[in-house]
Amino acid sequence: MILNFRLPLAAFVACMICFRSRALPPLGQEAYVWQRAWNNSVVRAVTNHGSAFTNLIVLEAEVAWNKINPELMRAHVDYAALKATRRPIGIALRVDAYSGSFSADDQTTRFLCDVALALINEACTNGIQPDELQIDFDCAASKLDGYRVWLKSIQRKISPTRLTITVLPSWLAEPSFELLAKATDGYVLQVHSLEKPKDINSPFSLCDPERARRAVEDAGKVGVPFDVALPTYGYLLAFRSGQLLGLSAEGPSKSWPADTQIREVRADPLQMAGLVRFWTTNRPPAMQAIIWYRLPVAVDNLNWRWPTLGAIVASRLPRENLRSEARRIETGLVDINLANDGELDLSSRLVVEVRWSRERGARLVAADGLHGFSMLQAGTSLIRFQNDSQPGRLAAGEEQTIGWLRFDRDCEVQIELKKM
Numbered sequence: 001m002i003l004n005f006r007l008p009l010a011a012f013v014a015c016m017i018c019f020r021s022r023a024l025p026p027l028g029q030e031a032y033v034w035q036r037a038w039n040n041s042v043v044r045a046v047t048n049h050g051s052a053f054t055n056l057i058v059l060e061a062e063v064a065w066n067k068i069n070p071e072l073m074r075a076h077v078d079y080a081a082l083k084a085t086r087r088p089i090g091i092a093l094r095v096d097a098y099s100g101s102f103s104a105d106d107q108t109t110r111f112l113c114d115v116a117l118a119l120i121n122e123a124c125t126n127g128i129q130p131d132e133l134q135i136d137f138d139c140a141a142s143k144l145d146g147y148r149v150w151l152k153s154i155q156r157k158i159s160p161t162r163l164t165i166t167v168l169p170s171w172l173a174e175p176s177f178e179l180l181a182k183a184t185d186g187y188v189l190q191v192h193s194l195e196k197p198k199d200i201n202s203p204f205s206l207c208d209p210e211r212a213r214r215a216v217e218d219a220g221k222v223g224v225p226f227d228v229a230l231p232t233y234g235y236l237l238a239f240r241s242g243q244l245l246g247l248s249a250e251g252p253s254k255s256w257p258a259d260t261q262i263r264e265v266r267a268d269p270l271q272m273a274g275l276v277r278f279w280t281t282n283r284p285p286a287m288q289a290i291i292w293y294r295l296p297v298a299v300d301n302l303n304w305r306w307p308t309l310g311a312i313v314a315s316r317l318p319r320e321n322l323r324s325e326a327r328r329i330e331t332g333l334v335d336i337n338l339a340n341d342g343e344l345d346l347s348s349r350l351v352v353e354v355r356w357s358r359e360r361g362a363r364l365v366a367a368d369g370l371h372g373f374s375m376l377q378a379g380t381s382l383i384r385f386q387n388d389s390q391p392g393r394l395a396a397g398e399e400q401t402i403g404w405l406r407f408d409r410d411c412e413v414q415i416e417l418k419k420m
Helices: 009-023 040-052 079-084 107-125 141-158 169-173 177-182 209-220 269-281 306-313
Strands: 028-033 055-066 069-074 089-095 132-137 162-167 187-190 226-231 234-240 243-248 261-266 287-293 322-330 333-340 350-356 364-369 373-379 382-387 399-407 413-419
Touching: 028 040, 028 226, 040 079, 040 306, 055 107, 069 107, 089 107, 107 132, 107 141, 132 141, 141 162, 141 169, 141 177, 162 169, 162 177, 169 177, 169 209, 187 209, 209 226, 209 269, 209 287, 226 269, 269 287, 269 306, 322 413, 333 350, 333 413, 350 399, 364 382, 373 399, 382 399
Parallel strands: 028 055, 028 287, 055 089, 089 132, 132 162, 162 187, 187 226, 226 287
Antiparallel strands: 055 069, 234 243, 234 261, 322 333, 333 399, 350 382, 350 413, 364 373, 364 399, 373 382
């Protein structure tokens, strides 16, 4: 016997939406707070924006090695600021590359277990029950079995706190990876990295969207819950004679030789927003959240500003909105300003044309460009300001004075902004 059930179209669609919502829960949005020194800017970033995320993962300590002897470096965490976010807090332990052997109960393993438990206890003492302990170990792919030995010992030590780890896409193809993943309560797939460019003209990226999608599909086959880490940061790459000399991230600027060429690479906000949109409706069931590396801090030079990340977290594509204006400073003195009212940093070649009327007899006495903008005399009542061959960057929410004009008397000026 064949039963024929017919549902109205609207009811069918409603059923499908209900089914999909059960099968694919909302995609979480998490963030790392990855500073060892919690200055006022870090505290303000956590206080003002931490509650925008489903939870935060906070760097609490790093382990470096003097040969095979561990050295512990602690972060100075402001637990009160974290507690005020009213969000689940995970703590992270960073472990540098290790050249020694792995054992379930040797001095090194006991040290790591004791550190892990001490970090959890310290957080609890300060009013925060950690949602998880995340290990960020710079492990060689050939040593994943040894890493698993460490993890089993650490998990026993910190139980019932969840244990998670960070994972590179290259690990997914290793025969020992599945056992490693299943020895945890979940992992973070880091799809951002910087491969060494061959020369200064080679294209390079912090996160290739297509490779990220493929890595997520491969991770989904393992069957262990995972998050995906996406970048918000950038690097300055130094080249000499066309070859990579080194790179610089946040922090004090490095001193490079005089003939060094600098190129900048940053995470592309629109590409990252596109990945988030795609994974919101098209992802393996095991993928649970995006975790951003890292929470923007106002003093960062190479990280996104908050308006950029805030737009993506709020499920919007960051928008561009650049404005130019003339400001009268005193009689006859006019500043030319650019204001980035959008949510994207601006790094375009720009021309700002300034015109004034000579009908009232105003005469230009002097003018100059500022902050990477040059002044070009284009006529008796027209001047152009344009940025140099290396485009400057105007961060989201910032303003900058790019030039000034002094007249022998007050006059009205009109300005026009153009992209090259």
